[in-house]
Amino acid sequence: MLKIVIIDDEAVLRKGLINKLNRIFPGQIDVIAQAGSVSEAKVILKATSPDLVFLDIQLSDGLSLEIFNDDFPINFQIIFITAFNQYAINAIKLGALDYLLKPLDDEELEKSMQKYFTNAEKDKTLKERLELTKHELHGSKENKIVLRTSTEYHIVYFDSIMFCESDAGYTTFYLKNGSKVLVSKSLKEYEMVLPGSIFARTHQSYLVNVSEVSKYDKDGYLILHSKHKVPVSIRKKDEVLARLFN
Numbered sequence: 001m002l003k004i005v006i007i008d009d010e011a012v013l014r015k016g017l018i019n020k021l022n023r024i025f026p027g028q029i030d031v032i033a034q035a036g037s038v039s040e041a042k043v044i045l046k047a048t049s050p051d052l053v054f055l056d057i058q059l060s061d062g063l064s065l066e067i068f069n070d071d072f073p074i075n076f077q078i079i080f081i082t083a084f085n086q087y088a089i090n091a092i093k094l095g096a097l098d099y100l101l102k103p104l105d106d107e108e109l110e111k112s113m114q115k116y117f118t119n120a121e122k123d124k125t126l127k128e129r130l131e132l133t134k135h136e137l138h139g140s141k142e143n144k145i146v147l148r149t150s151t152e153y154h155i156v157y158f159d160s161i162m163f164c165e166s167d168a169g170y171t172t173f174y175l176k177n178g179s180k181v182l183v184s185k186s187l188k189e190y191e192m193v194l195p196g197s198i199f200a201r202t203h204q205s206y207l208v209n210v211s212e213v214s215k216y217d218k219d220g221y222l223i224l225h226s227k228h229k230v231p232v233s234i235r236k237k238d239e240v241l242a243r244l245f246n
Contacts, residue, residue, distance in 0.1 A: 002029045002116075005048060007064060008056040008081060009036040017054060017081075017104060024110050037061045042072075050076045052116055054100075057082045065134040074126055079112050128153065145193065147173060147181045154181050158198050163208040163230050164190060174228065176212075202240050203233045213244055 004021070006014045014034050021029050033048050035041040037060045045053070045067065053076050055064050068074060080099035098112050147154040162174045166187035173181040191199070191207055200210050202222060212224045220237070221229040222244075232240050 003049065003051045004029055004031045004054065005033045005035070005044060005050040005052075005076075006031060006054045007035045007041045007044075007059070008054070009058075009060040010056075011036065013056075013081070013102070013104070017109075020104065020106060020109055021113075024106065025113065038064060038067055041067050045076075046073070052077050052079065054079050054081055056080070063134075065130065068127070068130050068134075074130070077116055078126070078130070079116070145190075147183050149181060149183055156181065158195065159209070159211070161194075161199075161209050162212045162224055162226055162228060163206060164194075164199075166205045176226070200240055200243060202236055203231045206230050210244060216241060216245070 002025075006017055008014050008017075014036075018031050021031070032050060033044045035044045039061060041055075041059070041064065055078050057064055057080060078098075081102060081104065082099055083102040098115055100108055100112055143159070144155055144157045147156055156173065156175065160176050162176055164187060165172045165174065169184065169186055171183050171185055171187050171190055173183070175181065187205065187207055191201055194207065198209060198211070199207050201207050208222060208224070208230050212226065213222050213230075214225050215223045216232070217223060217229075220232050220234075222232060222240075223229060
C-alpha cells in the first residue's frame with residue numbers, strides 16, 4: 001500500500017485528488033495525512049512516513065519549498081501540483097521534478113503515478129533537486145542560474161554567460177571564462193528562465209547575451225567581444241538588429 005500525504009491549501013482539491021487516486025488506483029494507495037499550510041506540513045511530514053507527497057507550491061502561509069530547510073529529513077518522493085505561471089513550471093522542470101497543473105487531469109495524474117511506480121529505487125538526489133527548484137524560483141532576483149549536468153551543479157551568473165547553443169535537446173552554455181557547460185535541457189526551457197532584458201533569441205539554436213555583442217556582419221552573424229560568431233536567422237534579423245543597434 002502506497003502511503004501518500006497531500007499538501008494543498010484548497011480542501012476541495014485535496015478531496016478531489018483523493019477521489020481520483022482511489023478511482024484510478026483502487027486498493028493501492030492510502031492517504032495518511034493532509035495539510036493546507038507550510039507550518040502544518042512541517043509537523044505532518046515529520047510525524048508520518050509517506051512514500052509520496054503531492055505538494056502545492058503556493059500555500060496559504062508561503063512557498064511550500066520553504067518546508068525543506070537544511071536539516072529537514074526527506075525520505076519520500078514529490079509530485080508538485082500547481083497553478084503557477086510558466087516561469088515556475090520551468091523551474092520545476094529544470095530541477096527534474098514531476099508536476100501536475102491545476103485543474104488536475106486524470107490522464108496526467110495517472111502518468112505521474114506510473115512514473116513513481118516504475119521508479120523502484122529511491123532518488124538520493126531529491127534534496128539537491130529541491131534546492132535547484134527553489135533557486136530557480138528566486139533566480140530572477142539573484143541574477144544567477146544553477147546548471148545541472150550529469151555529474152555536477154554549476155552556479156552561473158547571468159552576466160558571465162556569453163551565449164547558449166542548442167543541439168538535439170541539449171544546451172551548451174559558453175561562459176566568459178572560456179569554459180562550457182552542457183545540460184540536457186532544451187534552449188526553449190532556458191529562454192523561459194533567463195531574463196529577456198539580458199538575452200535575445202537570435203536563431204532556433206542560439207540565445208545570446210546582448211551586452212556581449214560587438215558587431216553584425218553581412219553574412220548574418222553577430223560577432224561577440226570574444227570573437228565568437230552567433231548566427232542570426234532571416235526571420236529574427238529585423239527584430240535582433242533593431243534591438244541591438246537602434
